[in-house]
Amino acid sequence: MFISTEEKQIPLPSEKAMESLKSSPMGSNQDSLDGFSPVSEFHDSPSIPVICTDVNVVPEQEKHELEQSILNLEGEVARLRLKGKSLAEKRREALNKILDIKGSVRVFCRVRPMLLTDKKRIHEPISAGSEKIAVKLAGTRKEFEFDKVFQQETSQEDVFAEVEPILKSALDGHNVCVFAYGQTGTGKTFTMDGTDEKPGILPRALNELFHQASFDNSYSLSFSMSMLEVYMGHVRDLLAPKPLYRAYEALTRCNLNIQTDSKGSVEIEGLTDVPIPDIAKARWWYTKGRRVRSTAWTNVNEASSRSHCLTRITIYRRGDALEAKAPISKLWMVDLGGSERLLKTGATGLTLDEGRAINLSLSALGDVIAALRKRKAHVPYRNSKLTQLLKDSLGDHSKVLMLVHVSPCETDVAETICSLSFAKRARGIESNRELPEELKRQREKKIMLLEEDIREAEEECQKVRNQIHKAEILLSENKGLFSTTYGLLEEEAKIPISPKIDLKEAIGIPQTTKKNIKRNRSKSQPRFMTSTAASRERHSAVEKDIVGRARSFRSVTRSSNQFSPSQSLSYSEPRFRAILQSSSRKSRYAETKTLPGDSPKCNGSDLKVDSLPRNKIVTSSDPNLRVTICRHRRRMSDLI
Numbered sequence: 001m002f003i004s005t006e007e008k009q010i011p012l013p014s015e016k017a018m019e020s021l022k023s024s025p026m027g028s029n030q031d032s033l034d035g036f037s038p039v040s041e042f043h044d045s046p047s048i049p050v051i052c053t054d055v056n057v058v059p060e061q062e063k064h065e066l067e068q069s070i071l072n073l074e075g076e077v078a079r080l081r082l083k084g085k086s087l088a089e090k091r092r093e094a095l096n097k098i099l100d101i102k103g104s105v106r107v108f109c110r111v112r113p114m115l116l117t118d119k120k121r122i123h124e125p126i127s128a129g130s131e132k133i134a135v136k137l138a139g140t141r142k143e144f145e146f147d148k149v150f151q152q153e154t155s156q157e158d159v160f161a162e163v164e165p166i167l168k169s170a171l172d173g174h175n176v177c178v179f180a181y182g183q184t185g186t187g188k189t190f191t192m193d194g195t196d197e198k199p200g201i202l203p204r205a206l207n208e209l210f211h212q213a214s215f216d217n218s219y220s221l222s223f224s225m226s227m228l229e230v231y232m233g234h235v236r237d238l239l240a241p242k243p244l245y246r247a248y249e250a251l252t253r254c255n256l257n258i259q260t261d262s263k264g265s266v267e268i269e270g271l272t273d274v275p276i277p278d279i280a281k282a283r284w285w286y287t288k289g290r291r292v293r294s295t296a297w298t299n300v301n302e303a304s305s306r307s308h309c310l311t312r313i314t315i316y317r318r319g320d321a322l323e324a325k326a327p328i329s330k331l332w333m334v335d336l337g338g339s340e341r342l343l344k345t346g347a348t349g350l351t352l353d354e355g356r357a358i359n360l361s362l363s364a365l366g367d368v369i370a371a372l373r374k375r376k377a378h379v380p381y382r383n384s385k386l387t388q389l390l391k392d393s394l395g396d397h398s399k400v401l402m403l404v405h406v407s408p409c410e411t412d413v414a415e416t417i418c419s420l421s422f423a424k425r426a427r428g429i430e431s432n433r434e435l436p437e438e439l440k441r442q443r444e445k446k447i448m449l450l451e452e453d454i455r456e457a458e459e460e461c462q463k464v465r466n467q468i469h470k471a472e473i474l475l476s477e478n479k480g481l482f483s484t485t486y487g488l489l490e491e492e493a494k495i496p497i498s499p500k501i502d503l504k505e506a507i508g509i510p511q512t513t514k515k516n517i518k519r520n521r522s523k524s525q526p527r528f529m530t531s532t533a534a535s536r537e538r539h540s541a542v543e544k545d546i547v548g549r550a551r552s553f554r555s556v557t558r559s560s561n562q563f564s565p566s567q568s569l570s571y572s573e574p575r576f577r578a579i580l581q582s583s584s585r586k587s588r589y590a591e592t593k594t595l596p597g598d599s600p601k602c603n604g605s606d607l608k609v610d611s612l613p614r615n616k617i618v619t620s621s622d623p624n625l626r627v628t629i630c631r632h633r634r635r636m637s638d639l640i
């Protein structure tokens with residue numbers, strides 16, 4: 001018999017048996033085949049030596065080849081994983097280059113659309129382009145430039161599309177901060193949280209993180225979440241369990257200490273950090289945190305716009321080399337307090353203090369970002385709680401994205417100019433020092449090429465992931481096949497007489513007593529087909545030898561990380577052969593499922609096989625197995 005693979009036709013040992021059978025005096029006669037049992041053990045009759053050799057050695061070859069196929073599939077999975085890792089590295093490098101060109105601090109501006117509640121506009125105070133925004137005030141025109149300007153009609157999807165690369169940086173191990181800054185009512189919360197119909201950056205980012213984690217083959221990514229609020233210079237844990245009775249505990253939870261360890265990593269003492277194993281849990285905790293914030297605001301008469309709300313996602317990974325999960329990065333998403341009160345309010349008392357606190361922290365944040373953008377040696381982190389909290393996420397190797405929100409209303413123009421000036425300062429580029437057009441064009445071209453590289457790497461990565469998935473399915477099926485078939489064979493070796501019968505029991509054939517089995521077996525086979533003590537001994541010696549060699553082969557193969565190209569391609573051959581042989585073996589087992597008194601025979605379909613084109617031959621008489629073989633073949637061809 002033959003099976004066709006992509007590369008060539010492989011003669012299977014059992015085919016030799018069939019051919020030998022035909023050429024033998026017995027094989028030339030159809031009737032004489034009735035006495036031939038494919039499950040025969042060794043038989044010592046010198047008149048039909050070929051049959052004896054084949055039917056006894058084939059199972060060992062099948063076993064060896066199936067084992068080889070498993071090893072090759074394992075090697076293939078390892079090779080594909082390595083390929084995936086190197087593609088991911090390529091993508092990471094390209095993304096890093098883009099972010100380096102664009103700068104580790106990026107500032108976007110979003111103009112809120114007109115609302116029904118807004119006063120009717122008389123003049124258009126704001127005109128926005130893709131990177132520039134101009135504001136008219138009392139006959140003067142001020143122009144501001146940003147990395148990106150989102151006009152009034154920009155959708156949440158489009159905003160998120162620009163934010164997404166920075167999330168990938170977080171997954172790549174960079175600490176990341178995304179800030180929403182602006183006057184109250186300009187859409188900070190809309191951008192960060194959004195609505196159910198139009199989700200904002202935070203829910204989309206959570207989705208994206210879990211989506212990316214589900215793709216990650218080389219590392220097992222996991223996440224945890226914390227939420228806190230900075231109000232009047234105090235740090236409050238938004239996810240802490242309710243401190244119902246202990247006033248002291250409640251107080252300390254409202255004023256957490258910030259520590260920096262020897263490596264410069266920021267620790268917030270006692271801050272609740274909840275694991276988020278899936279998106280549903282993540283959303284649940286996020287909603288809880290938001291609700292606590294709102295409640296607190298109502299209870300203590302504290303406006304959301306007068307505190308900063310920070311959500312921290314810590315990203316962990318457990319890699320091949322890492323036993324314990326280790327945090328790799330922090331992703332901060334910050335809805336900053338509204339800035340207008342700082343300018344407008346002539347408040348006294350608590351309101352004045354709140355205004356001062358916000359004023360101080362926002363200006364401290366502006367100073368830090370400007371220092372980072374200008375790559376100054378000294379960065380003034382210590383000037384506010386907000387910047388202390390974010391110290392390790394605003395420095396070297398971190399990425400910062402500031403989204404400045406402005407109102408389109410004429411009545412808010414003064415506030416708008418203040419916000420845009422803050423953003424310009426954070427951006428650290430004075431108008432008169434803008435890049436020349438030619439340099440800009442070159443940068444854009446380079447970015448486009450790098451983006452193309454990223455796209456290609458991602459597409460390739462996706463293909464590799466699919467291949468890994470398919471190879472893993474095949475591997476687990478092969479392992480299952482191996483353990484069902486040969487696990488039982490090893491068991492059967494312990495029973496000296498009639499070893500095949502236990503296999504029948506194990507594969508679900510109605511049980512019969514050993515006595516019956518012996519009788520049936522002796523009835524079902526001519527005496528010359530049954531194994532002798534000597535042949536059994538020889539069989540077991542051969543088996544031991546093959547198993548020993550397979551094991552030593554396995555250890556050699558496993559020690560090697562990479563398979564040669566020929567191995568990676570040719571694994572399909574033994575794999576098919578093994579499956580086919582296993583199936584033919586199973587079909588032979590099926591034939592042993594004879595009722596007492598029945599004699600096993602080569603049925604007509606078995607004989608027809610030879611008249612079929614060789615590449616169409618499927619040896620199994622078991623329809624389930626035929627399906628399995630076809631499925632395996634399809635998957636293997638998908639893989640290549």
Ligand SMILES: Nc1ncnc2c1ncn2[C@@H]1O[C@H](COP(=O)(O)OP(=O)(O)OP(=O)(O)O)[C@@H](O)[C@H]1O
Binds near residue numbers: 111183188304
């Ligand atoms: N891009 C937008 N598209 C549609 N509606 C928007 C947009 N931006 C803001 N809004 C609407 O404007 C109103 C104020 O927005 P939002 O509450 O997000 O402002 P804010 O800056 O967070 O205010 P605060 O500082 O008080 O929290 C909301 O009703 C919101 O739905």
